[in-house]
Amino acid sequence: VVDHTAADEPATGPAGSPDGALLEQLTAVVGAGAVSAGDVTADEAHDEALTVAPVAPLAVVRPSRRDEVAAVVRLAARHRVPIVARGSGTGLSGGAVPVPGCLLVSFERMHRIVDIDVDNHVAVVEPGVTLHQLDEALAPLGLMYPVYPGEQSASIGGNVATNAGGMRAIRYGVTRNQVLGLELVLGTGEVVRTGGRFVKSSTGYDLTQLVIGSEGTLALVTEATLRLHPRPRLASTVLAPFPRLDDVTAAVPRILGSSLVPSVLEYLDAIAMGGVTAAAGLDLGIADELRAQAAAYLVVLLQADDERRLEEDTATLAALLEEIGALDVFVLPPKAADELIVARERAFFAAKAAHADDIVDVVVPRAAMARYLHEVADLASAHGALVTGCGHVGDGNVHLSVFQPDEERRKALLSAMFRAGMECGGAVSGEHGIGTEKKPYYAALEDPAKLALMRGIKDVFDPAGILGPGRIFDR
């Protein structure tokens, strides 16, 4: 515990209403320009989840340092006002959407890269640092932070809170595998540091890991210590169309069981491929005849520092893909390769533009992918819906766009899809989180004993129950 002492104002202020008093006290803590009430921007009222309606908070508060965050939390606890944390608002589960009467604590002013420690391969950053910002700082040093969710404007705080994954997880793991330590403001305003610039610890409970993925319900992250990796110099991207989706899922264990270590291993079904390439205006030169036969595509990125090694790996992969039944194998020119990866990252926006009604990111054991996708196809037709998708097939994590405008029918379909995923040995979300939007499905499927344990943990971190109201589970 490093700080309990920031000076906040008494709870009773001169203003007439309790809200007025709170706003005055908040202004005293963070400064007049850093509290907005009544003039909240449209963006701050929602995140990117397709199903959320915008909600105006009581106020947006923009602290610039840890002590201000602590003081804001203490004031909120005293006034019993809920707090919703906001990074960049790119989340897909409603996690950063305000509730009426809450303080939306935005970390946009806490965007300092505190240190890049080259010898220890560590970066220490404030939570509002974006992935793009960090990548720009690391590239000249030949280093990288390997969490690449589709949206590079996402913040490190949001990534930690959702345990973000993304395409490179197949090689490097997810946020959970990269965070060495955190600085946290608990629901009491108390400040706690966990972990540090070291890679192993057998010293008590792992509070870092407990907070990662807690979606702003246990603590506010005010600093993160991150593990860095050498940045591979060379890349080769291979695209393989397959006649059946099953061929793609069957290819995954073969590739991962070979000597190859892909940095990206993604699938897109034919509809998703058509959608993302059309949205990006991207022509990969695949003949119409071949496209007509393809039910799904595999995209594999290989990276290395040695040219000969990369050539050999690419040849090995191409031979393996042909043997497995690919209709063809394309080694993409670098520009087309980069554009395809970016187009795939923007698959969400292509689905949104096509009026998808919801997006889910169920995860199953990768050997159960074929079974799960068959069950989803059956469920979609039983519920009169179109479900199409792409995803991190190497992780068993599918991103499925659900087209069924009738809300009741869609909810019934989603319940069945989540249940099927769990029956395959999987989980409701691989990386987007539960937030508010997946909460009813999760509540219906999760072991009540585990939910009770989580509620108990939350009570310890946040006794007044002010952090992340209604996210993950109801208190």
Ligand SMILES: Cc1cc2nc3c(=O)[nH]c(=O)nc-3n(C[C@H](O)[C@H](O)[C@H](O)COP(=O)(O)OP(=O)(O)OC[C@H]3O[C@@H](n4cnc5c(N)ncnc54)[C@H](O)[C@@H]3O)c2cc1C
């Ligand atoms: C086009 C697109 C593609 C995407 N692709 C992927 C993908 O491949 N993989 C993936 O994992 N995600 C993906 N996402 C989802 C999103 O980018 C991630 O969830 C990201 O981690 C959210 O970061 P953010 O800063 O926008 O967080 P926000 O949306 O602002 O918040 C997300 C959650 O974190 C909490 N939070 C934010 N900051 C803090 C803090 N400092 N302390 C405590 N809690 C905090 C919020 O309360 C909320 O619960 C994608 C989103 C888009 C729009």
